[in-house]
Structure formats: structure tokens, C-alpha cells
Amino acid sequence: MNSVDVVIIGGGPAGLAAAVSAKEAGSGKVLVIERNNELGGILVQCIHNGFGLHTFGEELTGPEYADRYIKKATEAGAEFLLNTMVLDISGDRVVTAMNEKDGLFQIKAGAVILAMGCRERPRGALNIPGSRPAGIYTAGTAQRLINIEGLMPGKEVVILGSGDIGLIMARRMTLEGAHVNAVVELMPYSTGLRRNIVQCLDDFNIPLLLSHTVIRTEGKEHLTGVVVAEVGPDRKPVPGTEIHYDCDCLLLSCGLIPENELSRQTGVAISPVTNGPVVDDTFETSIPGVFSCGNVLHVHDLVDYVSEEAGKAGRYAAVYARKHGAEERGSHRIEVCAEGGRGVRYTVPSSIYEDSMDEKVTVRFRVGSVFKWAYISVYADDERILHQKKKILTPGEMCQVQITKEQLQSISGLKKLTVKIEEE
């Protein structure tokens, strides 16, 4: 069986950034396993600009951003296996994979990094009544059809869900000559970035219907129309508010789900909130030597944060592999908790080892509802150690705070950090 220092599963932005930093941290052999026929993951179909402001200080398109990391990883000496599907990871890090050329094979990994990304919530998970006509796609499928394959999925369009991909596709389809009737959002707020509402909807006078949903699809062979209705505070349709649209295309942009079949099969503990692995400040999962980063860990809005996070995971995985697991994590484990409810829904990481942590740890989280001029507070046990005023906090935008080693060390016997949102 071949031995590899670090095996990275997934060659998207997370996997590539992890590969770069694992090599830079001195790992011998770093292998990225990718099921697609090219590297870059979802970035290759995200042809719009807006990527890389934090990482490179300029606005790149998705393919350009991916290309920079592919070059970096190649130059750093990482190796890649394309068209290869990982089937299993054992608890002692034997990776079983297969492809057309090598058949079924196994690799013994010093450390494994899970970087499989996420996928879109499909129609089947949305309970939209109606038959199963052609013309209903997830927004990402439509994005691939248009941007990679040069095919138009429809001419008269309704988009359900105002996540970023839905907004981006509203503009994309309009530019390509389709008529986007409306973007329909179940919640009273959009989960997309504000800039995307401006430049993708407002620029083209596309209406955004908040607190609305699609209650019916029409058409048997091909979609001929949809019925949209307003929803009440209980998110149930309000009778008498139905709007009918003639359309041949319905795009669904209704959330992303981390793709953790492999992680579950391996026995990695999964958070019920993020649907991603539970990790500590080194991005190590509940299984020693198995790390996780990117959208498989928790769904991000910005690729720059994915790259940053994955860079750390890569470095820690390299250290783990080099010391053959003998790397001692600190002994002082501090739990990081979210208050839950409307406020902070989860945190990544969910624990910090104070004695082995970096000088600074970034704790990322999402809130459960919209807050204006509220405070992000961090409590160390019962003592408030951080209190930051924010103009706006919304579920659509990931938030973060930084915790320093100094802060944590100054409190003796600290057991728990709690991140919460406070009105004052």
C-alpha cells in the first residue's frame, strides 16, 4: 500500500489551499484526490467577479481565483489524482479510492483533510406540489449549463430562493437574453450578500419578493408556469395572495448542504446545525488525524475565508503527519459554545486547546435572524471579554471574532467560551 503524508479529499478552493500550506509546512508527499476531470471545484463555473479581495487584494473571477491556487499548489509540489472517487476512509486513515486507470486502490495517509465541499438542496427536499416537468433546475446546475456548456435552460424564468447563486443566476440569465420574472424568498430577508441584490437584481429591475414562496408548478412534460404566494409569519401560504407566472424555467437556490457522506461513514462527529464535522482550533475532527475545512465544514459566503481556513487545516495536518500523531494537543480544552436560538447558531471551531493554540484564533459563526446595531459578545465562563458593535448582522453573512491566547490565559481554569448577540 502506498503511503502519503497528507491526503486531501477534494480539489476545490479548500483542498487546493490546504495542499499549498501542507507543502509549505514541510510535508513530504501531499496528494489531492478530485472526482472531477479538472481542479478548482465550483469556482470554475462561477465566472462572475468578486473573488479574492481579501486574499489577493483584487477582484478576480472564480476561474482566475482557482487558477492562482492550482499554480501555487503545483509549484509547492502537491500531487493530484483527477477523475478519482474516494469510497472510504478508515479510522486509521487508510483511504480507499478508485478510478478508470488504477481501478480500486488504497493509500495509507499520515493525515487526511476532508475538503469535499457542499451541494445544493434539491427539489425533492423542498416539497413543491406539482408534477415533475422538465425546466426545474437548481441554480448551480443552470450555472454549469450556461457557463461551461453554453446551453440556456429557459427563456421565462422564476427563481426560488435569494441565496447568492440565485441572485447571480438572475443577472446571468438576464444578460443572456432570458426574462427573469421574480426572485422569490420564503424568509422576510434575503440570504444573499447585499451587493448581489444591488448588482444582480436592482440593476435589471428584477423584483425580489420577500416572504413569498412557490406553491405550485404547472405543466406535465415541460414547465408552463408557477404559482407564487405570500407567506405569513408561520411561513405558510396566505390564501388570496397567489400570483401566477407563465414560465418555462424555475431555478432553485434554497441552501447548500455540506457533503459529508464520507465523513459520516468514517465516524466523524457531525454538528446538527452546520451539517459539517465538529472541529477544534486545529480543524481536527473527532477522529485523530482527520481534518476538515471549506464548505464541507460549514458553508461559506466568501472563498477568501475558505482559503484562509483551509490553509490552517493544511498546516496542522502536516504537523500531525510529521509527528505520526504523537503531536500533543494541549491539555487545557476550552469549549466554544453558541448561544443558539435567534442569535449565534453555531461556532467553528467548537473547542480551543489554550496551551497549544496559535496567538490568535478566528471563531466564525452565523446568526439566526437579522440584527441592527447589536453587539457580538464573547463570555469566558461568566466574564465578558469581548463586546463589538455591528451595524448589521444577518443569517446570510458569516460573522467572525478573534480570540487571543493572551485573553484566554489570563483567566485561570477557564472552561467555556460563549459567543452571543446582545442588544446592548
Add this chain to the structure above:
Amino acid sequence: MEKRELTCIGCPMGCSITVEMEGKDILSVAGNSCRIGDRYARTEVINPVRTLTTTAVVEGGDLPRVSVRTAANVPKGKLAECMKAINALRLKAPVAIGDIVLHDIAGTGVDVVATKNIRRVS
């Protein structure tokens, strides 16, 4: 005096910016967190511009389309005209990131560049 409320598209923060103007004279810009926001607001109220990203047809490549972008911002009102010009292109593979695929699109003085590598296949 006219007041315009804008959402900055300069970065994902999406600052809410208020511009006070008298005719075409900008009296004040407030609410932005950085210089990008100031510049965006001053341009947006007089001559809104955008980066256009789309795809162009490639012949003889490993994929039928190459993604492209305008190398700089173009006037918002010219987006449709720019799309028409790019859709008329018939590029030949190979195409490399950064290749200029169209000069001076729609008389804007802005070039269109490829953002993806397309290999040639026989």
C-alpha cells in the same frame, strides 16, 4: 437638495451609503467604511459602471465556451451592447487566462480578457 441611498458593491460588506447632491454636484458622501465606497458612490450617482462577466464561443477547444470579463468597468447602460459584441465572437482554441479576446468593446475603450484556459483538442 437630493438625497440618494446606495448599497456599496465594492466588497461583500455592502455598506449603506447616503449621497447628498445638488444637481450634478455632490455635497457629501456618508456611511461608507473605506475609500472604495466613496469612489463607488461618486461614480454611481453620475455614471454607474460595472464589470461585465460572461462567456464567449470557442471553436476547437476542450470546452465550448470560455469565460471572459471586461478588463475594467464599463458604463451600466452599455452592458447589453457589450453582450451583443461578445456573443458575436468565434474564438479559436487554445485560449489562455489574460488573453485579450476583444479590443475596445462597444467604444468604451475597455478590452475583454479571457478568465479561463481552454486547451485545443483535435
